Amino acid sequence: MATSLTLENDSSLAQGYIKVNGSTAATLTTSGITGNLTGNVTGDVTGSLTAGGSLTLSTAQTASGTAVDFTSIPSWAKRITVMFNGVSTNGVSIPQIQVGTSSGIIATGYVSDVAAITSAIGSASATSGHILINTGHSGFSYIGSVVFVKTGTSNTWVGNGTTAFRGSAGAISMHTSIINLATTLDRLRLTTVNGTDTFDAGTINISFEG
Secondary structure (H helix, E strand, O other): OOOOEHHHHEEOOOOOEEOOOOEEEEEEEEEEEOOOOOOOOOOOOOOOOOOOOOOOOOEEOOOOOOEEOOOOOOOOOOOEEEEEEEEEEOOOOOEEEEEEOOOEEEOOOOEEEEEEEOEEEEEEOOOEEEEEEOOOOOOEEEEEEEEEEEEOOEEEEEEEEEEEEOOEEEEEEEEEEEOOOOOOOOEEEEEOOOOOOOOEEEEEEEEEOO
């Protein structure tokens, strides 16, 4: 007789089960596995377990207006990646990423630093957001990504990224930041430091993981 091994998910209890021939052999929760699995099991495994932990890709947005927002980031997200594809603005203000909570976008309290490598090395710091470059330039096109990771301390997030920017000459910037939020992060915004320059090309997207 063949052995049937299945995975079942109980979303109401945020747990799953490993069943052998229809009987629960182990229960899976965020705290670990209870029950014993011994010996060898052969056969097909069917079913799925979902409760965070998977990569979710949002819908890419055209970079336009003074800000590009991503909302409804789930509370279980612990890693958020922001991706730029040929993003540019019509002015010289520095592009920056801001995060937010149900109270709105947070525009203060960041510790953000950037180093840009061209024929020389330039640097800058900011408190208004995670900045992508040390000084703004008209006509620059940005490609690259920034990864924000939730630390083990309350709602503290650390951001790290590398961006290539191209204008009359190409260059690379490396940037990092940290922000302490009062409550759960649920939104993210790409804007500029002055808040009035507009995006005129490219796309931006995010992905998140639990």
